[in-house]
Amino acid sequence: YLVMEDGVIRGVYDRLPLEYATAPLVDYGQALVMQSFADMHLHAPQYPMLGMGMDLPLLEWLDTYTFPTEARFADTDYARRIYRRLATDLITNGTTRVCMFSSLHTDATWILMEELEQAGVTGYVGKVNMDRNGLPGILQETTEESVRETLRWLEGCHFDHVKPILTPRFTPSCTNELMMALGRLAQEKGLYVQSHLSENLGEIQWVKELHPDCQQYWETYAKYGLWTSRTVMAHCVWSDARERQAMRDAGVTAVHCADSNQNICSGVAPVRAMLNEGVKVALGSDIAGGDHLHMFDVVAASIRASKARRVLDNWETDFLTVPEGWYLATSAGAAYFAEQPGFAPGNHLHALVLADDDLPQPHPMTPQERLERAVYLRQGGAIRAVWSEGRKVFSAEG
Ligand code: GUN
Numbered sequence: 001y002l003v004m005e006d007g008v009i010r011g012v013y014d015r016l017p018l019e020y021a022t023a024p025l026v027d028y029g030q031a032l033v034m035q036s037f038a039d040m041h042l043h044a045p046q047y048p049m050l051g052m053g054m055d056l057p058l059l060e061w062l063d064t065y066t067f068p069t070e071a072r073f074a075d076t077d078y079a080r081r082i083y084r085r086l087a088t089d090l091i092t093n094g095t096t097r098v099c100m101f102s103s104l105h106t107d108a109t110w111i112l113m114e115e116l117e118q119a120g121v122t123g124y125v126g127k128v129n130m131d132r133n134g135l136p137g138i139l140q141e142t143t144e145e146s147v148r149e150t151l152r153w154l155e156g157c158h159f160d161h162v163k164p165i166l167t168p169r170f171t172p173s174c175t176n177e178l179m180m181a182l183g184r185l186a187q188e189k190g191l192y193v194q195s196h197l198s199e200n201l202g203e204i205q206w207v208k209e210l211h212p213d214c215q216q217y218w219e220t221y222a223k224y225g226l227w228t229s230r231t232v233m234a235h236c237v238w239s240d241a242r243e244r245q246a247m248r249d250a251g252v253t254a255v256h257c258a259d260s261n262q263n264i265c266s267g268v269a270p271v272r273a274m275l276n277e278g279v280k281v282a283l284g285s286d287i288a289g290g291d292h293l294h295m296f297d298v299v300a301a302s303i304r305a306s307k308a309r310r311v312l313d314n315w316e317t318d319f320l321t322v323p324e325g326w327y328l329a330t331s332a333g334a335a336y337f338a339e340q341p342g343f344a345p346g347n348h349l350h351a352l353v354l355a356d357d358d359l360p361q362p363h364p365m366t367p368q369e370r371l372e373r374a375v376y377l378r379q380g381g382a383i384r385a386v387w388s389e390g391r392k393v394f395s396a397e398g
């Protein structure tokens, strides 16, 4: 029995405590009741290009496919249509928490936040800042415009479950003046920050040229006050021991994006090393560098990537186990939202209900085996219900 009161978990019990005997009860039979997912890095305006254009490395991929796709979100009707679909797809696939990039468009970003709120997705959404190396006149702001629009956007954010996060796209997209203004804003208002770090070797080289005073990529964020325990950094594929130490010392969360790292040939992130060293790690789909919105698939991809890493490391690092992968996709992301691991008492209820009774079984399966199976394989319509922040936001019965 999982007991919830006012959206908050009271406990998980073998036998229902007497004090709850008359409480309303939902019986999901033999289905698995599991934590729902936290997708800690994805790009909403790239959803239309999901599964397309992954034949170029990062910097060319951005210019050729990504920036033109994001430019379309100047059109608010288009934004409404795409973002409504994305919000629904997230919920029906069991993602109830996100840390998400919008585009640089203020109006479309509000629409995205509205649609997520409406569907029951919670978390952080950022209006992207980019005042250089975009597509001038098509997808790029002036420095002044970027700061002004960010302030206007922040003032218009009045959503219960979807909060703003500062989002300098990555160092090559933001002038020093803009980075300085965002760093000040983050400090003044205690805002959360998301960006990209050490994803691709060409990108890292470019950052070195842009900031000759910085020994490493992370210092280009630290220099402006954008490197704190409220910061999430996507990828960190090439972060060496020194950069990882800086993450650990500051309490920065690294978001591992295994699908994307493979799709655009960025590399294989050293996740095991990060975990061993005490760096906070969570998982992201990185739509649309990643091609799987479904976080079950992202868990499987992360485990596979860790096996590739093991081979590259001469079998000296261990791969991720299924429970570890599951933890990274759920509790590790939830920690960014100040929640305790698992269905801990005091957590807001974020859960999904998964049926697996229609799959052939080699023998009567333990719950652990059913979890493993679920990560790699689900039957059609497997997700029967989803709960977000204590609210039932999806039910297959309608
Ligand atoms: N670095 C800067 N922008 C992006 C983006 O949109 N996707 C990925 N994967 N990396 C980036």
Ligand code: FE
Binding pocket: 041, 042, 043, 196, 234, 286, 289
């Ligand atoms: Fe990304």
